[in-house]
Amino acid sequence: MASTAFDTHLEGPHGAHGGHHHPSLQHQFDSLEQQKESSTLGMWMFLVTEIMFFGALFTAYVIYRSLFHGVFATASHHLDVTLGAINTAVLIGSSLTMALSIRAAQLNRRKTIVLFLLLTILLGGTFLGIKSVEYGHKFHDHLVPGPHFAPEDPAIQAVADKAQVFFSLYFIMTGIHALHMIIGIGLLTWLAIASWRGRFDSTYYTPLECTGLYWHFVDIVWIFLFPLLYLIGAHAR
Amino acid sequence: MNTSATAESIVASPETGFERPNYLNAEYGLRSWLLTRDHKRIAILYLISVSAFFALGGLFAMLIRLELLTPEGDLMQPDTYNRVFTMHGVIMVFFFLIPAIPAVLGNFLVPIMIGARDLAFPRLNLASWYIYTLGGLFVLWAMVNGGVDTGWTFYTPYSTSFSNTHVVATALGVFITGFSTIFTGLNFVVTIHRMRAPGMTWFRLPLFIWSHYATSLIILLGTPVIAITLLLVAAERVLHLGIFDPRLGGDPVLFQHLFWFYSHPAVYIMILPSMGVISELVAAFSRKRVFGYKVVAFASIAIAVLGFLVWGHHMFVTGQSIYAATVFSVISMLVAIPSAVKVFNWTATLYEGSVSLQTPMLYALGFIGLFTLGGLTGTMVATLGIDVHLHDTYFIVAHFHYVMVGGTIMGYLGGLHYWWPKMTGRLYPAFLSRLSALLVFVGFNLTFFPQFILGYLGMPRRYWSYPEEFQVFNVLSSAGASVLGVGFILPLCYFIWSMRYGKRSGDNPWGAVGLEWDTPSPPPTENFYTVPVVTHGPYEYNTQEVHARTSHPEARVG
Amino acid sequence: MSHNPESTLKWYIAVFLFLMVMTGLTVAVAKMDLGAMNDVVMLVIAVAKALAVILIFMHVKDSTRVTALTVVGGFVWLGILIFFTLNDYLSRGDLLLNVPGK
Numbered sequence: 001m002a003s004t005a006f007d008t009h010l011e012g013p014h015g016a017h018g019g020h021h022h023p024s025l026q027h028q029f030d031s032l033e034q035q036k037e038s039s040t041l042g043m044w045m046f047l048v049t050e051i052m053f054f055g056a057l058f059t060a061y062v063i064y065r066s067l068f069h070g071v072f073a074t075a076s077h078h079l080d081v082t083l084g085a086i087n088t089a090v091l092i093g094s095s096l097t098m099a100l101s102i103r104a105a106q107l108n109r110r111k112t113i114v115l116f117l118l119l120t121i122l123l124g125g126t127f128l129g130i131k132s133v134e135y136g137h138k139f140h141d142h143l144v145p146g147p148h149f150a151p152e153d154p155a156i157q158a159v160a161d162k163a164q165v166f167f168s169l170y171f172i173m174t175g176i177h178a179l180h181m182i183i184g185i186g187l188l189t190w191l192a193i194a195s196w197r198g199r200f201d202s203t204y205y206t207p208l209e210c211t212g213l214y215w216h217f218v219d220i221v222w223i224f225l226f227p228l229l230y231l232i233g234a235h236a237r
Numbered sequence: 238m239n240t241s242a243t244a245e246s247i248v249a250s251p252e253t254g255f256e257r258p259n260y261l262n263a264e265y266g267l268r269s270w271l272l273t274r275d276h277k278r279i280a281i282l283y284l285i286s287v288s289a290f291f292a293l294g295g296l297f298a299m300l301i302r303l304e305l306l307t308p309e310g311d312l313m314q315p316d317t318y319n320r321v322f323t324m325h326g327v328i329m330v331f332f333f334l335i336p337a338i339p340a341v342l343g344n345f346l347v348p349i350m351i352g353a354r355d356l357a358f359p360r361l362n363l364a365s366w367y368i369y370t371l372g373g374l375f376v377l378w379a380m381v382n383g384g385v386d387t388g389w390t391f392y393t394p395y396s397t398s399f400s401n402t403h404v405v406a407t408a409l410g411v412f413i414t415g416f417s418t419i420f421t422g423l424n425f426v427v428t429i430h431r432m433r434a435p436g437m438t439w440f441r442l443p444l445f446i447w448s449h450y451a452t453s454l455i456i457l458l459g460t461p462v463i464a465i466t467l468l469l470v471a472a473e474r475v476l477h478l479g480i481f482d483p484r485l486g487g488d489p490v491l492f493q494h495l496f497w498f499y500s501h502p503a504v505y506i507m508i509l510p511s512m513g514v515i516s517e518l519v520a521a522f523s524r525k526r527v528f529g530y531k532v533v534a535f536a537s538i539a540i541a542v543l544g545f546l547v548w549g550h551h552m553f554v555t556g557q558s559i560y561a562a563t564v565f566s567v568i569s570m571l572v573a574i575p576s577a578v579k580v581f582n583w584t585a586t587l588y589e590g591s592v593s594l595q596t597p598m599l600y601a602l603g604f605i606g607l608f609t610l611g612g613l614t615g616t617m618v619a620t621l622g623i624d625v626h627l628h629d630t631y632f633i634v635a636h637f638h639y640v641m642v643g644g645t646i647m648g649y650l651g652g653l654h655y656w657w658p659k660m661t662g663r664l665y666p667a668f669l670s671r672l673s674a675l676l677v678f679v680g681f682n683l684t685f686f687p688q689f690i691l692g693y694l695g696m697p698r699r700y701w702s703y704p705e706e707f708q709v710f711n712v713l714s715s716a717g718a719s720v721l722g723v724g725f726i727l728p729l730c731y732f733i734w735s736m737r738y739g740k741r742s743g744d745n746p747w748g749a750v751g752l753e754w755d756t757p758s759p760p761p762t763e764n765f766y767t768v769p770v771v772t773h774g775p776y777e778y779n780t781q782e783v784h785a786r787t788s789h790p791e792a793r794v795g
Numbered sequence: 796m797s798h799n800p801e802s803t804l805k806w807y808i809a810v811f812l813f814l815m816v817m818t819g820l821t822v823a824v825a826k827m828d829l830g831a832m833n834d835v836v837m838l839v840i841a842v843a844k845a846l847a848v849i850l851i852f853m854h855v856k857d858s859t860r861v862t863a864l865t866v867v868g869g870f871v872w873l874g875i876l877i878f879f880t881l882n883d884y885l886s887r888g889d890l891l892l893n894v895p896g897k
Contacts, residue, residue, distance in 0.1 A: 028355040032852075038357045044862055045457055051405040053461035055873035056495050060469075060480055062877055063491055063884055081822065088818050094878045096811040100508045102793070103807070106800035145485075146477030154842035166877070168478040172469070190297040209854075216852045220845045226818075227837045231825035235833065430861060458872045494880045548882065620838055666867035 002047030021151050024204045036206045041123055043210040046148040047217050050180075057173050061228060064169065068162045074155050078143060080134060083216040087130050088222065094123035097164045098212050101195075105205035112200055113208070118214070119190040121235045122183045131178055143167055177225060187211045204207075258660070259759040274359035275762055277660070280345035282366050288340060288375065288729065289778045290332040295722065297325035302684075302715040310702040318701035326389030326563040330410050332373055334645055335503060338510035339421055340365070342652045345660060347425055349753045349760060350443050352434025352769040359429040361420050369417035370419045375410030379403035390500070393492040396474040405474055408467040415464045418506075422456030425449050425476040428680055436771035443751060443775045444533055444698060448513025452535035455502045455544065457510070463499035468491065490556045499547035505544040508608075508640060509537055511648025512579055517600050518651050519583045522598035523590025526776035529582040536575035538714075543572040545601065553624045559710065562621055569619035576612050580605055595747070596667070599674040600651030607643025609682070611636060629699075632692025638685045650677065650728065656750035657732065658742030665735040669727060676724030683717025810851045817844050 022032055029035040030164050061078035101116030145164040158165045191211055194200065200208055255261055260277045263269075270278055276551030300321050304312040330702070342363065348355050357361050379385060385407045387396040396404050407724055429450050433442075469493070472478045479485040481492045527533055557565075583605055592598070614636040617756050620622045627633060659666055687710035692698075696707050703711065745754045756765050821840045825833065850856040855866055 028353065028359060034431060038427050040858075041430060041861060042358060042427045042864070043421055044865045045426055046419075046873075047420055048865060049423075049457050049461040051869040051873055052458055052876070053465050056462045056465045058873070059880055060493070061489060063488070063880060064480075066881065066884060067485065068468060068487075082824075085818060089815060091803045092811060092814040095814075095848060095852050096807055101802055101805075102830060103800050132823065145404065145479065152746075164479060164485045167486055167698075168472075168480055172472060172480075173477055176465075188668075190661075208890050213853055217832050220848050223844045223848070224841050227821055227825065227841055231821065231837060232834075233826040234822075235828040237852050458869075461846065462876065490883075491880075494883065498876055498880075545872070549879070557883050558886040558888075560886040561879075564879075564882065 011030050011197065014215070016163065024206075036209070039206045039210055040213070043213045047213060050217060050221075054173075054176070056068070057169070057176070058224070058228075061169050061173070064162075064165050065228075065232070068159075069158045072166050074153075074232065075163045076233035078138075078141070078151075078156070079170070079230045081131055081230050081234055083134055085225050087225045090123050090127045090130070091222050094120045095216050097123065098159040098215045101209050102205060102212050104184060105200045105208050106197075106202050108202050110195065110201070113195040114192055115194060115201060117188055121185055121188050122193065123187070124181055128178060128181055128185075133176065136173075144171070157195070157199075162203070173225055175227070177218065177221055180221070184215050184218055187214070199231070224233050244590070247561075249467050251296060252384050258761060259757065260762045261661070263510070263760050263762045274355070274363060275346055275529070276344050276356050276359065276362055276452055277760065277762075279362050279366055280341050280343075281368070281581040281660070282337065283340040283344060283775050286370060286373070287333055287337050290328050291337075291725075292729075294325055294328040295334055295353065295725065297321050297328065299722065300601060301325060302718040304701060305703070305711045306438075306715050308708050308711075310704050313701070315701045316320060316386060319388075319780045320384035322699055323385050323388050324380055327376060327385070327407060327411065328388055330544055331414055332369075332376070333642055334507040336369060336414075336421075338645070338652065339418075339425070339452060339506075340369070341369050342445075342649075343425065343452075343510060344421070345406070346656065346753055347428060347446065347449055347701055348432070349764050350446055350750050350751065351432060352437055352765065352771065353428060353432040354765070355762050356424045356728075357432055358420075362424055365417045365420040365424070367688075368420070369414050372410045372414030372417065375406050377385070377504040378408065379406035382406075385684060389588070390496065391467070391472065391492075393468060393473075393489045394483060397470055397479075398554065399479055400719050405471045412464050412467045412471075415460045416693070418456050419460050422460075424693065425453040426457065429453075433773055434769045435438035438771075440531065440534070441771055441774045442534075443513075444527060444530065445510075445513040446515035446578075447534040447537045448509045448516070450729055452506050452509040452513075454538075455506050455541050458545065459499040459502040459506070463503075466499070468494040469495075483673065490552065493552050493555060494548070497551045498545070501548040501551065502544045504637070504640070504690075505540055507645045507736035508576075509540060511604070511631050511645045512537070512576075514655075515583060515604050515650040515654035516579075517654055518597045518601035519586050520776040520778070521655070521747055522595060522601065523587050523592050524778045525586055525590035526774075526778060527582060528585035528588075529578075530774070531777075533579055533582050536578050540572065543739075544573070545570065547572055548620075550619050553621055554628050566619055566621050570616060573612060573619075580609055580612075597651045597655035598672040599671060599678075600647045600654065603674070603678045604644060604647040604651065605702060607647065607678075610646050611641075611643055612640030614639065627692055629697055630700055631688040634698050635685045635688035635692060638688070642685070644679055647677070650674075653728070653732070655747070657735070658746045659753055659758045659760070661736060661739075662742055662757075663735040663739030664742045664746065665728075665731045665739055669731050673724050673727040673731075676720055676727070678724075679723050680720030685717070687711070687713045687717075694778050751775060754756070810847045813847055814844050862884055 024035075025032055026035060031176065076226035097116045097119040101113050101120065104116060105111075139142055141152065142148060143156075143166045147162055149160065149167075151157055151160065151163065188211065191208060194207070260275055262277075271284075292495070299662065301318075302314070304318060304321075305312065309316065323475055344356070379402075381401055385400070385402045385404055387400050387404060391404070391408065396408075429442075429446060469478075469480050473481060479487050481487045481489050483489060516527050516533060547565050547569040548570045549561055553562050553566075583601075593601075599731060614632070616634060618627055618636060654665070654670060691710045691714075694707065694710075696703050742758055744756070744758045747754075747756075751768055752771070753760075755769065802858065806828060817840050821837055824892050826850060827833075831882075
């Protein structure tokens with residue numbers, strides 16, 4: 001029944017075979033399988049918190065759009081649909097490269113993992129670059145809410161107070177989205193370095209999987225942000 | 238059931254004072270504590286932090302009650318009073334009530350109760366504590382530099398446009414600490430799903446685990462919303478990005494919707510773990526399995542779900558539509574039902590049980606009575622017509638202190654007293670612990686029952702002076718607070734005393750049933766010497782078998 | 796789609812192309828004036844794109860029931876937040892009374 005008193009190498013049904021432990025197996029887990037399933041579930045739980053985090057902003061958007069329907073459409077004109085669409089395409093591409101980097105790990109192709117991670121970083125960086133260009137335009141056009149809000153468009157001037165709510169939401173939502181992208185790029189950089197050093201292969205690529213989930217989620221947020229911010233007034237030009 | 242009884246008999250027994258290797262003596266030194274990944278050590282770290290914040294929050298409470306001894310505002314300026322009650326609220330809610338049971342008792346017990354070596358993510362667990370501490374430092378900085386005067390509820394537009402206090406620092410502190418809670422909740426959910434020992438099916442889990450699981454779901458779904466909301470308040474103050482600003486067409490009530498979407502479920506984050514403790518205490522000290530186990534388990538989930546659908550009952554008088562208010566009011570009645578069911582089931586557990594009035598049981602019984610009062614008054618104020626009169630009066634203050642102190646804190650103290658021997662291997666003085674429980678109960682009722690009357694008579698909350706005719710109740714309340722304070726200070730003293738001078742408890746001083754009692758007290762770092770294999774449900778109390786387990790069957794433990 | 800990594804490539808490319816086409820579609824439809832249907836079409840397309848990413852890129856199609864429940868639960872909860880908050884605003888009379896300037 002009980003083994004000797006101080007045997008701290010626990011044996012369990014999931015236990016290792018013949019005392020051999022995979023170097024990436026953490027001590028609280030009985031198997032790599034359990035570790036991977038736990039890590040993925042954990043990342044999904046975190047993504048649920050992200051759904052609610054961004055979700056509250058979407059809630060504010062829904063409320064104010066209901067209250068100021070016309071103003072939101074007018075204000076939305078001032079966002080560049082072309083740049084927004086390009087950014088959407090860039091992000092979709094980065095999701096593809098992310099998925100392919102995980103696939104490369106599953107196929108034990110070390111260099112391919114790194115290649116696709118670098119592509120993902122490049123595309124993510126492109127997104128942020130285009131975003132900063134857009135922000136620059138807004139600063140230039142005095143469309144940043146606050147004491148320096150000075151729109152030239154008379155249609156906006158007439159409803160400057162409510163238009164500022166739109167632009168506040170624009171900056172906050174895309175700003176927090178961009179912050180998530182920056183964090184994502186940081187994670188991807190660390191993963192690229194680790195992949196180059198051969199850390200991941202078909203037996204263990206959990207951090208890639210988890211970061212992939214995070215990255216795809218950030219893509220999904222943009223999938224909703226783009227039409228809701230950029231396209232709501234596009235037809236009434 | 239696999240036990241460590243063999244291990245115990247092999248090594249020297251507790252009476253000889255020989256210290257077996259356990260999580261406390263496994264490593265020494267500050268580094269081994271500050272860089273630990275052991276969930277049990279992290280629980281102790283939290284115990285220290287949480288107790289420190291509780292003391293601080295208590296100090297603010299003392300200042301409030303001192304000011305309210307007299308009808309005139311004579312102890313401090315009205316502005317100062319606003320800061321005092323705000324800091325009391327912020328510290329007690331975010332830095333004590335929400336983390337206390339999950340981060341101390343939950344962290345310690347969840348892995349052990351399910352038969353695991355640790356939580357799923359030990360490093361994340363340690364990070365949780367550091368994040369909690371960082372958030373706390375932000376709030377402490379704000380406090381030292383003059384505090385905040387918005388009330389713990391940060392209502393706009395006062396908090397965004399008019400208050401001249403350190404709103405941003407405090408809001409950021411709460412924001413940061415929110416992540417600490419999120420990571421703990423995340424850890425619990427994954428651990429409970431994926432790391433149960435062989436044979437530990439969902440319906441063999443102790444109700445403590447079910448409560449913490451439900452709590453963790455609330456944490457994950459609710460906390461992010463207050464996080465972003467506080468960030469929006471900070472953004473409005475600092476960057477003038479106005480979402481709630483009426484001058485920009487913004488609606489301050491939207492802030493309230495977003496704030497209470499979290500803050501109402503937050504009260505269930507505070508009470509559910511405590512209810513989990515009570516289930517364990519009632520079973521152990523009635524020597525009987527909890528009546529209606531499955532119903533109690535599902536009631537926890539029901540509370541978690543329904544708790545998200547009632548937040549508007551905090552906004553009956555602030556500008557919500559009457560239709561929405563009615564919907565929230567009706568659902569608020571519904572959410573009382575699973576809580577009531579639990580109270581019935583605990584009572585049914587006591588019936589024909591072999592009840593022993595040890596200190597933890599005194600707290601459990603106190604909880605059942607006081608939580609019932611608090612919960613019933615909750616349904617009173619959930620009634621629209623009544624709330625119009627009682628909102629923002631001392632009736633509300635009394636209501637939530639009955640559930641938070643009479644409920645949550647009684648459960649916390651009961652749990653600490655029950656599992657103290659498990660965590661430390663020591664016993665505390667029986668007489669003093671019972672005296673403290675009595676002082677807490679009496680002091681609490683003396684403090685807060687008069688406040689129901691005050692509120693009903695019309696005394697508003699958050700006021701630093703009041704009409705003469707209210708003084709007698711205020712004096713009773715302040716007197717009660719002093720008694721309550723003593724009741725809280727005593728355990729602090731004897732718990733610390735027991736660490737060095739307390740009698741060694743042996744592995745299972747209560748003769749209780751549960752995986753945590755099948756392992757030594759204090760447990761070894763890996764929790765179990767061999768992975769337990771579970772073959773039956775929790776609370777399988779059989780009198781003869783239980784006597785055999787108890788290491789001190791004759792001793793009066795506490 | 797099985798867990799066989801060799802066979803996933805065509806799925807990923809297919810989803811990528813689907814997402815690109817849908818993006819183009821949503822921009823094109825936005826430029827047409829369909830009244831209230833603009834919002835409906837836009838959201839349907841966005842949800843379709845999100846589903847593709849979730850099921851294929853995020854591997855939810857082949858994952859456990861707990862994972863699927865988690866995803867659904869997250870969105871349901873967001874729905875609760877939006878719905879119950881909107882419940883207040885839509886029943887206040889502002890929108891129905893068509894107060895000028897709003």
